[in-house]
């Protein structure tokens with residue numbers, strides 16, 4: 001009897017459609033959204049799809065009874081629950097431990113998964129969770145953040161975004177938004193989507209009822225995967241979407257109640273024609289983070305670094321933390337100029353523009369000394 005032959009590749013599974021076999025890191029999707037927005041409904045619908053057969057789920061419940069766990073059908077093994085507190089604060093360490101232990105069990109052959117979805121509590125601030133995924137050395141070696149999916153309720157969304165800072169922040173940092181409950185007669189999807197566009201203009205929005213969404217539209221985004229050359233770069237830099245959002249915002253400013261949380265969040269695009277010296281750009285980022293790090297909800301874009309002509313640097317940050325910079329081989333669309341998208345809370349665009357000008361030696365139009373003004 002001959003020796004059994006080693007398979008040269010794993011047998012294909014339905015999940016292959018979303019997986020990248022060259023990718024040694026496990027993608028992690030952070031699923032967030034305000035209380036009752038429909039996260040569990042979406043997750044349940046997703047887990048019923050064959051494409052998600054090889055998904056492990058980490059559910060965080062705030063409160064004593066982990067109800068979501070009971071609602072989610074699926075292999076007990078694949079669903080891990082953290083119920084001792086809110087993921088964004090006390091359980092952050094548990095998240096690191098849980099993901100680490102999932103990895104060990106996978107390496108030991110006890111469980112098999114090729115993707116993780118972390119469902120946060122409705123009150124979670126997703127930024128610290130993203131920080132753990134990006135900066136914890138153990139996690140960074142094994143996992144990569146695939147993207148942030150935020151569920152927004154098409155019925156209550158407009159009010160919630162205005163009243164709840166957590167909800168506005170969850171939507172501001174989203175890479176994909178799922179607008180839930182669009183089947184209900186009270187749903188106002190156009191209104192909620194228009195509101196979302198004001199502070200996250202280029203985010204793709206999927207409308208759903210009872211969690212029915214094509215998994216490929218919200219998972220397998222590869223946003224933070226240097227090997228995949230950031231496929232979403234063109235979408236982030238959709239300058240028209242930003243210009244439209246700003247025009248709309250300026251036109252309606254007088255109507256805004258400054259206490260509304262969604263009105264305090266702004267998105268804008270900063271562009272520069274001339275290459276920027278690496279040291280100057282680093283200093284710009286350092287000053288920005290030191291002064292306004294907490295209000296810098298999301299920064300992403302391409303930078304023309306003088307020392308690397310022809311190779312744009314991809315910049316991607318959430319609050320205080322930036323991903324290691326990756327250089328692309330060429331400028332998408334052939335246009336070599338710095339374009340940075342900012343999603344911020346209460347930071348005027350002019351302040352950021354002046355800071356950048358001051359550090360790159362550009363003159364402000366009004367002849368004022370920008371460093372003096374920033375110091376004021």
Ligand SMILES: Nc1nc2c(ncn2[C@@H]2O[C@H](COP(=O)(O)OP(=O)(O)OP(=O)(O)O)[C@@H](O)[C@H]2O)c(=O)[nH]1
Nearest residue numbers: 035036037038039040041122180181208209210211
């Ligand atoms: N009609 C309708 N109801 C929905 C839809 N999505 C969610 N719901 C209902 O909304 C309620 C809240 O949904 P969940 O999925 O539990 O929301 P959640 O975001 O997980 O809630 P928390 O875990 O409490 O934050 C439930 O009663 C769902 O059945 C939808 O698309 N259409």
